[in-house]
Amino acid sequence: MNKPFAITLDVRTSLANHTGAWRSERPVYVDGLPPCNHACPAGEQVQAWLYAAEEGSYKTAWRRLVNDNPFPAIMGRVCYHPCEAACNRGELDSAVGINSVERFLGDEAIRQGWQLPAAAAPSGKRVLIVGAGPSGLSAAYQLRLRGHEVEIHEAGHQAGGMMRFGIPTFRLPRAVLDSEIDRLLALGITLKLDTRVTDLGETMRAGRFDAVFLAIGAQLSHRAYIPAGQAARILDALEVLGAAAGGERPQLGRTVVVYGGGNTAMDAARTAKRLGAQEAIVVYRRTQAQMPANEIELREALEEGVHMRWLRTITQVGDGTMTLEKMRLDDNGKPQPTGEYEELTGDSVVLALGQDVDRSMLDTLASIQVVDGVVQVDKTMMTGCPGVFAGGDMVPSARSVTVGIGHGRTAAVHIDRWLRGQPSQPMPADSRVPVAFGSLNPWYYSDAPHAVRPRLEAGRRVADFSEVVGSLDADTALYEARRCMSCGNCFACDNCFGVCPDNAVSKIDSGHGYAIDYDYCKGCGLCAAECPCGAILLEAEHT
């Protein structure tokens, strides 16, 4: 051998030395459950569509969004966004404005005329949807996508349900509502208006429907007996909201008293202000903390000058005046009368005490069980009657547009399974624990305060029914989307690739985008520690 001086072995690369044998823990890439996804009643994959929006790929983002929810422009206006309450960014500065980005995407889709995904090949099955509210429309959409023939029977003159008759136009302009509903119906969904289903069994036989989804909502207003003089004006909140939404101007007088503490009460009081009332006063028998109204609605109502009278009941209504009784909370937090009374001036009383389900149609099918005024369903959203599913406000749950849309989607998944003869089983619940702020490495997220949506000034709002909350423009929407910390899901920052002291991480074009070479990974854990979003976990190495 011809070797240089003092060299007896060939120089070799250190790659012969497999340092992976040192490892006691191995890093693995995971897909965590982002808290926003976990909190979304409509089942949206929020982080996934924000991921596309971050790139400015708004159409891709919108397409991901409408997989689960066909109404982004409506959602971006009326949803109470529990996703933002759950957002981990709230711990750093303030939550990502998910709702405002959703609205931007929804409006962009309307502007650009983006179309919903096409229906699958015909399945030969027919599904009846009773009620064209958010839940019914959502179910119709999901079933149509799966290739079923869908017919909606709606008792009213127009589709939309509470989105049209319950939500004031200053929160949801009807042009937005119409364009999202029209786009959905254009998928080939039959909508029969002014068609009240009275005998469900008969309707199903006559229409040869294979399954039905009931989403008739809850429109019967709770009545409270209040002794009232002849001249007293007592109205129902849904009537007032429906009339105002239809462009009418119901006469409410100068001082309007709204009785109740829910979202309908807030909407009614805010509507009364816009109808010309100088004062709108909400009377509620418990305290602010116990109000069922969403805090956003309450805040906006207060900003517009709506007054609140907590711990009061209305005991008697006269002509231009009424009697309130003061309440106090007992040890169980229940309001109890105190026997103290006070007078309140008011030209009319609007009752917003909650709504019940109209059960006249339900009673035609004996196997449908109604408990406490709502229809009982199993985990697949099916009632006691095989093939009859129900959702939205008529089943036991929180009542909101978003919840209704989620019910529609869940029911559609199960109706689809049922129609295909697949065994009934609940949608596998996501057993993953939502990613906690503590598992992120927030150092890497730049300080970026929340982009505030333009709002109409409170004083100008009540002048008419103009929309209160404005939209983000493309720049601010992009900025807002990029505030997403992508909790638990890799967003390709290259930190793991960069910080490995052993070059054991490589970039690849598939899967999570990175691969770990366990021949060399010593298991130091730096990649996991420096992953900003907690998408790498360390697992004990089995020896």
Added chain:
Amino acid sequence: MTGQTVKFYQIGSRAVGNRLLPAEWRTEQSNPDRRNALNSGHRACQGCGEALAARYVLDAAVRATKGRLVAVNATGCLEVFSTPYPESSWQVPWLHSLFANAASVATGVAAALKMTGRDEIRVLAQGGDGGTVDIGLACLSGMFERNDDVLYVCYDNEAYMNTGVQRSGATPPAARTATTEAVGARPGNPFGTGKDMARIAMAHEIPYVATATVAELHDLEAKVERAMSLRGARYLHVLVPCPLGWGSAPADTIRLARLAQRCGLFPLLEAEHGEVTAVLPIRDPVPVEEYLKPQKRYAHLFGDHPRADVLSALQALADRNIARYRLLAEEP
């Protein structure tokens, strides 16, 4: 700082890369075709800050010189764990001679390249804190004085880790080492000793002096880039946490380097011809305890008999750095 400021809201300019950033704004470490100057299979401990820093620095220098680079290494951990005979982890031309003479060997390499008309090939010398501030200081000072065309990089893990964690001239006050045990009234390394190598280098008024850590990669790469754009003697001092010698978790290496900068004990600065030209402001200041507590070499300051007096003396050192370099100024 020489690096550009990227206002990017999800991941600022601190992450290694980002799919949304143009490639030229990402670090060299995010480049799938980076040189990987120190390859897999080296025998550094888990979470070694020095192995990480050596790759960071050399990959950036390879990029800056378009691959025309020779590295000269002093004796130390880096040399031992990368080249157990006959293996080598280096993917750049690499020389090792003695503990003390890396700066002189580098001077010789640069002179030889110049004499043979190949001075587009650049020379980088590197060593640990022992080889730099103690054993090799005379050679290094000479290299500075002669203004030889070498970038000398010191990977400072604050003691002689390779031989069993003995104190060096870069060991900070109060730190426990094998030769400064945590005993007596003033446990650990005595206050008032040690050398501030960056300031010693600045006193030579050489063209460029900078400090960096493994936690601020964009900053580190910008400094290597700047150094390679200049000729003459240049010095880069990189703080590299050592899980073995510091008694810290391997996964905490980068976090500790970050905390060292955020508490003020390790200021990040640049100087040209003896004058400070830029500092990296502290983004989110922390008290020194946050940096010290995760390290077992400072365990005697906490626990059942906490040493508030020693901690406040260490905090005073951090505060002096903050005042000296105005580290709490607003970011531009």
